[in-house]
Each structure stands twice: as structure tokens, then as C-alpha cells.
Amino acid sequence: MKLYQLQAKQSFPITPEAAWAFLADPKNLKIITPEHMGFEILSGDDRPMFSGQIIQYTVSPFKGYTTKWVTEITHVQEGKYFVDEQRFGPYALWHHKHFIKAVEGGVEMEDIIDYKIPFGIFGRLAHPILVKRQLQQIFSYREKKLIELFGTLENGSRELHFRSF
Structure with missing residues (x-):
């Protein structure tokens, strides 16, 4: 079983x-x-984040393919972190931790996502070509959008790393 982070x-x-x-x-x-x-x-966005919250949505990760994705917010420490886990969707495993930490002049946001691709060897072959590339595009877009919304720290860092186990 190949896991990615x-x-x-x-x-x-x-x-x-x-x-x-x-x-x-x-x-x-x-x-x-x-x-x-x-x-x-589709549902679950009617109140702020809480443990046990179910959020349902649709997403088209690739042209011509739309899927339903259901996540549960499993852990919340207000102002510090929360965890969402896929209950139904395109991944065999999706565990996403979101951290917020005060730093000099602002805040650092950190995401750590542990995930597994379905379809065995075919999923592993698709990872570098499709999945990893798509995640890089999503986080690049997210980075730019957050800078538009909030600006950036002059000495702030931006990092994106992938690992596999």
C-alpha cells in the first residue's frame, strides 16, 4: 500500500x-x-467548523469527470487546528490537517495531507502524471488567492513538499 503526503x-x-x-x-x-x-x-456549510460536521460537495478534478466528495471534520481546536477526513470520494484515504500558528508579524498556515490513491498499480502510475500535478495546481492557486486576500509577510515562507511511504 503506497501512501503519499x-x-x-x-x-x-x-x-x-x-x-x-x-x-x-x-x-x-x-x-x-x-x-x-x-x-x-451541496450541504454542511450553514455554520462554522465543528467536530462531527459533514460537508458534501461535488468537484471535477479532471475534465469530463465529476464526483461527489463527503468530508467529516473530525477534530477542532478553535483558533489552532482542525482535521477533515474523506468519508466518500475519489481517494482511498484523505486525512487533511490544517494548522494555524502565530509568527512574527502575522500567522503561518500549514496543511498536512496524508492520502492514498485507489486502483492499486494503476493509481500509483497515475499519481505523478495526474494526481500530484493536480494537487500542485490546486495549492498554487490557493497560495495566490490567499496572497490576494491577505497579502504576504515580507520574510514569510511558502513551501510545498510531497513525500511517499
């Missing part, structure tokens, strides 16, 4: 409270998702 970090000149207010509102996920992915929330 994506780690992304980005710093912004905003308060941890402002970062949390943005991230804790499920409606904002549409803002930071590329338009070409056809992201639409």
Missing part, C-alpha cells in the same frame, strides 16, 4: 483570529479552489 506552509500578515475566521467558514473553500474544478458545496 503533501505538506504546504504559507505566512500572512493577519492575526490568528482572522485566519481562523476565514478557515472555519466552509463557504470559503470555494474561494480558494480553482474555478475549472467546478467545486460546489
Whole structure:
């Protein structure tokens, strides 16, 4: 079984409270998702983030393919972190941790995603060509969109790393 991990970090000149207010509102996920992915929330965006929350949406990760994705918010420590886990969707495993940490002049947001691709060897072959490339595009878009919304720290860092196990 091949597992993958994506780690992304980005710093912004905003308060941890402002970062949390943005991230804790499920409606904002549409803002930071590329338009070409056809992201639409179906349910679960009617209140701020809480443990046990189920969010259902559709997404088109590749042209001509739309899928339903259901995530559950499994852990929340207000102002610090939350975890969403796929309950139904395109991945065999999707476990996404979102962290917020105060840094000099602002906040650092960190994402750590552990995921597994379905379809055995075919999924592993598709990872570098399709899946990893798509995740890179999504996080590149997200980085640019967050900079548009919040600016960037002058000495802030931006990182995106992939690992496999």
C-alpha cells in the first residue's frame, strides 16, 4: 500500500483570529479552489467548523469527470487546528490537517495531507502524471488567492513538499 503526503506552509500578515475566521467558514473553500474544478458545496456549510460536521460537495478534478466528495471534520481546536477526513470520494484515504500558528508579524498556515490513491498499480502510475500535478495546481492557486486576500509577510515562507511511504 503506497501512501503519499503533501505538506504546504504559507505566512500572512493577519492575526490568528482572522485566519481562523476565514478557515472555519466552509463557504470559503470555494474561494480558494480553482474555478475549472467546478467545486460546489451541496450541504454542511450553514455554520462554522465543528467536530462531527459533514460537508458534501461535488468537484471535477479532471475534465469530463465529476464526483461527489463527503468530508467529516473530525477534530477542532478553535483558533489552532482542525482535521477533515474523506468519508466518500475519489481517494482511498484523505486525512487533511490544517494548522494555524502565530509568527512574527502575522500567522503561518500549514496543511498536512496524508492520502492514498485507489486502483492499486494503476493509481500509483497515475499519481505523478495526474494526481500530484493536480494537487500542485490546486495549492498554487490557493497560495495566490490567499496572497490576494491577505497579502504576504515580507520574510514569510511558502513551501510545498510531497513525500511517499
